[in-house]
Amino acid sequence: MTTVKIKRLGHLGDGISDGPIYVPAALPGEVVSGTLDGEHLRDPKIDTPSENRVKPPCSHAKSCGGCQLQHASDTFVSDWKRDVVRQALAAHGIAVDLEPPITSPAKSRRRATFSVKRTKKGALAGFHMKASDTIISVPNCQLLHPELTAALPMVEALGVLGASRKGELSVLVTRTDTGLDVTVTGGKEMDVSLHQALSDLARDYDLARIAWDDDIALQRRAPVLRLGPADLTPPPGAFLQATGEGEAALIDAVKQALTGAKRVADLFAGCGTFALPLAQDAMVHAVEGDRDMTNALDHAWRNAEGLKRITHEVRDLFRNPLQPEELAKCDGVVIDPPRAGAAAQVAELARASVPRIAHVSCNPATFARDTATLIRAGYDVEWIRVVDQFRWSTHVELVALLRRNN
Known part of the structure; x- marks a missing residue:
């Protein structure tokens, strides 16, 4: 011992x-x-x-691998996440006062990927146990929106229909304004019998849409999310913010950072999380590497009222970042890269003369690295806002305003 x-x-x-x-x-x-x-x-x-x-609020906390910090008080987790950001910045010589994180409430996650396996009596859906391939059901999950936990029987029914006896089905369920949007991967090949069974299941559980691997199997109505004055129908499996509250906090911070901007470049724009709200006040050029997401953004913009022009471009910003001359007309940039950061694009931003940058990140380490590049080029960090939409996890997000000094 x-x-x-x-x-x-x-x-x-x-x-x-x-x-x-x-x-x-x-x-x-x-x-x-x-x-x-x-x-x-x-x-x-x-x-x-x-x-x-503290006593974990969820009855599945000891077995489920979905949350890492339910045994710690909310105050401790909030302070720890703020320290994670502070330490990442300090490693690059950056010191900024940080307010406590804006934390999404319990039972607010609007999307989750469930694992499903066939059993002798049907199917079992849920999350993996910690460091294990074993799946446990999570009917009392304190993280997910109640509509997602209520969807577990539907996910198990999908497993009965489409999972092999040896394989594991992955089912992404997203709560939208018009119903649940379901994306299934790893299932059987689609045929007439399976398609009919899915149609019956979608009717029984009142689903908006089911996508099977790379194709939309059926759509009873468009799954819609409201972004500013626009209605967005994301492509199946597209990246979306985890909670509505977290999304709102990120959007509010970006809009505050770019208040008064007239021409904005939205880099790693996704489906328009920031582009659509920003277009209420500014013309936006959205750049994203996935064509389906830019098409969804364009459709949302064209069918909304009161938005300024949004142009879009499909482009790999890792291999082909926007150059300073392409950013010359912009008086604001929002950049929201994946966890790896955006070293190549940030190097070009450092050579440009954009007055303000709203830097969104889900990785404090790469954020600090890229921010240090911009500081060396003449930018000052005015503020950083920490957002915790992955409650009880080790993940943390943030938004920063960087302003070019004179």
């Missing part, structure tokens, strides 16, 4: 003691004993609990 004292929390949510030794579900200040296995303490027992330890 080995006893350790936890010094800090790692980026994956494990407690870390000297060594380092990693201890799952442990918090800083706790004394923990268990069996040492290399760098990991197995079967840990909390001998001295932290004052920040």
Whole structure:
């Protein structure tokens, strides 16, 4: 038996003691004993609990791998996520005052990917256990919107219809304003019998749309999300913000950062999360690498009223970033890259003379790296707003306003 004292929390949510030794579900200040296995303490027992330890609100917390931090108080998690951003910035010599994160409430996740396996009696749908291929049902999930947890029987019915006995079905369910949008991958090949069965299932569960692998199997009505004054129908499986509250916080921050801008470039624009609201006040050029998403954005813009012009371009900004001369007419840029950041595009932004940049990120480490590039080029960070729409997880997002100095 080995006893350790936890010094800090790692980026994956494990407690870390000297060594380092990693201890799952442990918090800083706790004394923990268990069996040492290399760098990991197995079967840990909390001998001295932290004052920040709480009873997990979800009955699935011990088995489900979906949340990493339900054993910690909301205040601790909020402070820790703010420190994650602060430490990432400090590694590049950047110091900015940070307010507490804007955290999405419990039961607010509007999309989730369920795993489904056939069983002898039907199918089992849910999330994987921690570090396991085993699926557990999560009917009392405190993270998902109630309409998603209520959809578990529908997901299991999909498994009965379309999963092989050995394979695993992946079912992405998105709550939209007009009903659930379902995208299935890893299922059987589509045939007439399966299509008819899916039609019956969609009617029974009042689904808006079902996509099967790369194709829309059926659409009873368009799945619609409201963005500013526009109604967006995203392509199946398209990237969307995890919660409506988180999306609203990000949009509000971007709009504040670019208040008064007349020509904006939206880089890594997706389906128009920022482009459509920004077009209420500015002309927007949206650049995205996925044609289906730019088509959805264009359709939403053309059918909305009161928006200024949105142009769009399908372009791989990793290999072919916008050049300074292409940004010359813009007085604002919003950039929202994936977790890897946007080193190539940021290098070109650093050579341009855009007055303001709203930098959105889901990775504080690459955000700090790219922001350091812009600071060296003459930008100042005016503020950073931290947004936590992945409640009880180790993920954190943020929006920053960078203004070019004179």
